[in-house]
Amino acid sequence: MAGVMLSLDDVRAAAGRLAGVAHRTPVLTSRTLDERIGASALLKAECFQRGGAFKFRGAYNMISSLDPPQRARGVVAYSSGNHAQAVSLAARLLGTSATILMPADTPPAKLDATGGYGAEIVTYDRYTEDREALGAALADERGLVLVPPYEHPLIMAGQGTTALELLEDAPDLDVLVVPVGGGGLIAGCATAAKALRPGIRVVGVEPATGDDTRRSLEAGERVRIPVPRTIADGQQADIPGKLTFAVNRQVVDTIVTVSDDEILYAMAFLFDRMKLVTEPSGASAPAALLAGHVPEVAGARAGAVISGGNVGAARFAELMAGQ
């Protein structure tokens, strides 16, 4: 297909690099969930991935692919969240150093978690400084390779191993539901899924206030929206990536959106009924199923990705107040 820049082979190559390093996360089911949504749901639980989210798959795939002199110099990333922990952990496992740019007002728990994997943390003022420029300057000055959160074929391919594993465990899926932030996870997952099972329908899920990919796919070009306000802090992208959008316009069938309340309901449901710890972004795909936003799952076998579980007990308690 013209313009294809990501293939099943890329995802398979990533799976080879991740074998024995990333966790093969479980695929979980619930009779109660199935009864509630009128479908057979298979949840790929990336909350149990190393670093607590799917991000490790992409970071490790990219860093392990660097040639030895590049890798020896170290890597840099900017993130206040799961990507920071993923890059730190992957760098440590691969024997190199990571420098992570984090906003100065990042919660201490997140700074600790990232520092705990051995990364050097450089803070910046998120209101007056530009993290992309700072990251580029650091990379240039120190000769570091920048590891982006989604905008790279090796990142997308690594993240796509999530769907590769899910389809190995459940080859007969009719629908695959994947959360969308910058679009790397769904790009890799949809690429793998469509190649393995051409008839599968791939549905992305965005927060209602953060539907930049939905709008972009409708418009046929990348659309920028105001930075979304949502509890789903892993899905606050304001514009799709260039590369992820180029892939997703070919392999994603549709995007649906969920409200913060629908996400909170899903977090409580997953906790109560399946004993799963999910962060808001991590629960958005099951939230779309529970809220009835994916009518094509009726009577079908629906895979859904729980993308992460990095929420502290205190923050979880705060979010659940009133649920």
Added chain:
Amino acid sequence: MAGVMLSLDDVRAAAGRLAGVAHRTPVLTSRTLDERIGASALLKAECFQRGGAFKFRGAYNMISSLDPPQRARGVVAYSSGNHAQAVSLAARLLGTSATILMPADTPPAKLDATGGYGAEIVTYDRYTEDREALGAALADERGLVLVPPYEHPLIMAGQGTTALELLEDAPDLDVLVVPVGGGGLIAGCATAAKALRPGIRVVGVEPATGDDTRRSLEAGERVRIPVPRTIADGQQADIPGKLTFAVNRQVVDTIVTVSDDEILYAMAFLFDRMKLVTEPSGASAPAALLAGHVPEVAGARAGAVISGGNVGAARFAELMAGQ
């Protein structure tokens, strides 16, 4: 050994009945936990068991062992908690009916969970009525078999399959840490563990206010204490069972206690670091490790049972307020 009324063979027979029915729950590890306690910890996660707790193992083992006419008449149990759900679920799977006596002021969520498995719920006033007499009367009147929460060899043997599986997955354990309520879980687990690995040290964990088994083992006879006040509602026994005590005095090495605060700390740790949902009783064994109450684990391989995860998101949020 004189007086032995429970053997490894009983536990193995139970494992045979449970094969393909109970979940083989995962054994989970955490580098952070190991660093914190200076040991290699292996957590048997019964929060992922059917019905959300280890109780299913005993209930199913007993009900599946009834002869056909007995089983056809149905079973009765009294419990406001995990045992109620376990008996209801086991009865449904075995094609019989369950009647569950529950206090009239049981939270609606627990009534629903139990009723959801198809049991008939009979409520009573816990302040004016005697549940044991009511249960016996119902059993008599309707010809039902009473399924006790711990005081039966088949219940203890079924619950002991928890340790049988753990030792299959981790045969070289030095210490096994198990929560103690009525004493059925530890009776079955210690029986299996001591038979498979005679040198293993078995440590029970009780709430600090509910140390009836610790006192009883010290006294050499069953000691009754005031009904304990603790958040660990699965461990509010005020006196050990006759049968469980007779077993435990032979196979349990020592009992340690944990405070409610130590349990809450462990619940938050397990949530934050391992993405595990645990109820207070379910977290008491890891709590003893984290609080340093089991010094014999230093440098050793320590198994610990997470006995259940039946806590709602709202109740969890309440408990975590201030953590």
